[in-house]
Amino acid sequence: MKKSPIKNLSASEAESLFAELGEKPYRASQLFNWLYEKNVDSFDAMTNFSKNLRSRLEELYLISPIALEERAISSDGTEKYLFRTVDGHFIESVLIKRDGSEEGRLTICISSQVGCPMGCRFCRTAKIGFRRNLSPAEILDQICQVRRLSGLKNDNIVFMGMGEPFMNYENVMKAAEIMNYSFGFHISVRRITISTCGLIKGIERYIDEKRPYNLAISLNDTVPEKRAEVMPVEKANPMTKIAELLERKFPISRNRVTLEYVMRADNISREDAGRLRKIFRRGRIKLNLIRLNRGDHGLTPPSESEVAAFVRELEIMNVPITVRKSFGDDIGAACGQLAGTRYGAANS
Ligand code: SAH
Numbered sequence: 179m180k181k182s183p184i185k186n187l188s189a190s191e192a193e194s195l196f197a198e199l200g201e202k203p204y205r206a207s208q209l210f211n212w213l214y215e216k217n218v219d220s221f222d223a224m225t226n227f228s229k230n231l232r233s234r235l236e237e238l239y240l241i242s243p244i245a246l247e248e249r250a251i252s253s254d255g256t257e258k259y260l261f262r263t264v265d266g267h268f269i270e271s272v273l274i275k276r277d278g279s280e281e282g283r284l285t286i287c288i289s290s291q292v293g294c295p296m297g298c299r300f301c302r303t304a305k306i307g308f309r310r311n312l313s314p315a316e317i318l319d320q321i322c323q324v325r326r327l328s329g330l331k332n333d334n335i336v337f338m339g340m341g342e343p344f345m346n347y348e349n350v351m352k353a354a355e356i357m358n359y360s361f362g363f364h365i366s367v368r369r370i371t372i373s374t375c376g377l378i379k380g381i382e383r384y385i386d387e388k389r390p391y392n393l394a395i396s397l398n399d400t401v402p403e404k405r406a407e408v409m410p411v412e413k414a415n416p417m418t419k420i421a422e423l424l425e426r427k428f429p430i431s432r433n434r435v436t437l438e439y440v441m442r443a444d445n446i447s448r449e450d451a452g453r454l455r456k457i458f459r460r461g462r463i464k465l466n467l468i469r470l471n472r473g474d475h476g477l478t479p480p481s482e483s484e485v486a487a488f489v490r491e492l493e494i495m496n497v498p499i500t501v502r503k504s505f506g507d508d509i510g511a512a513c514g515q516l517a518g519t520r521y522g523a524a525n526s
Contacts, residue, residue, distance in 0.1 A: 181240040189359060212224045243313065243319055247268065258509050260519045292308075335354075343373065345380075370392065372389075441484075441485060464498040466500050
């Protein structure tokens with residue numbers, strides 16, 4: 179019989195499992211403590227479980243559904259991990275050591291899919307195409323492995339690696355919920371960010387279900403036709419509709435929605451700043467600016483002075499902004515550069 183990944187279990191599923199095995203429900207919290215807080219890689223290490231229970235679990239379950247294939251370290255300290263799934267796919271995760279203004283914070287950027295179906299022109303993951311969704315266990319184990327291999331404990335998680343989280347909605351939400359369990363990683367919901375290219379159905383469902391994590395939406399343009407050229411998702415998910423949806427439904431009590439904006443030479447004019455202000459005038463948003471990273475996209479990054487001028491315009495218009503520094507460019511670990519390394523054709 180094929181073993182199933184134990185990290186796919188929610189708390190209630192783990193309780194049912196222990197009930198079936200004739201054990202008390204509190205074993206579930208002990209299990210999460212071993213798997214995530216203590217981050218062990220064998221059932222044998224779970225010393226408050228009986229020998230018999232440990233060997234039953236060993237027979238039925240697998241702890242790690244992904245294995246390290248390669249690790250690269252950037253001159254800025256960023257670490258990129260390439261993992262191989264049990265069925266031979268490749269995914270990448272990135273450990274970022276300084277998070278702009280939040281000095282000293284450690285962030286793990288995780289993948290939600292093998293490849294990606296969204297086809298954004300500036301992103302290398304898109305070039306792989308879509309292979310499959312990741313399971314909750316494959317999502318969670320990226321954090322376990324990066325923590326174990328780096329010896330560092332991160333405080334932040336961003337779903338900004340390979341894939342579109344809202345195309346793998348259930349698994350992503352289940353994984354996020356498990357990250358937040360108090361007897362597991364216990365990562366605060368405020369420190370988990372889910373980033374989408376802007377799928378309206380997903381955003382609406384997310385709001386309706388009152389998911390408590392930070393929401394980030396990749397905007398990247400202010401002119402719909404121009405956005406559609408680089409982000410095909412715009413055609414069926416117009417940004418004007420996203421703005422309307424946020425205005426109509428996003429609760430005032432929540433953290434602002436982050437709009438991510440990849441700056442190119444041709445999308446940061448004074449007019450762009452004005453349009454941005456206008457489209458999102460009533461939504462509670464903040465803007466996260468990042469310069470276009472290298473890739474074979476044929477697009478031009480902006481100069482320092484163009485960036486400075488755009489930032490000034492936005493400041494005058496009172497749009498809250500942060501300018502994000504790019505990390506890990508020399509090892510292909512920066513935003514839009516994750517291409518699973520082994521998928522040769524995707525690398526330029
Ligand atoms: N699919 C999700 C998450 C993965 S992309 C999303 O679209 O949000 C994570 C972020 O990287 C997005 O904001 C995306 O716009 C940005 N990105 C992609 N390619 C980039 C590049 N070449 N340079 C800078 N940022 C890039």
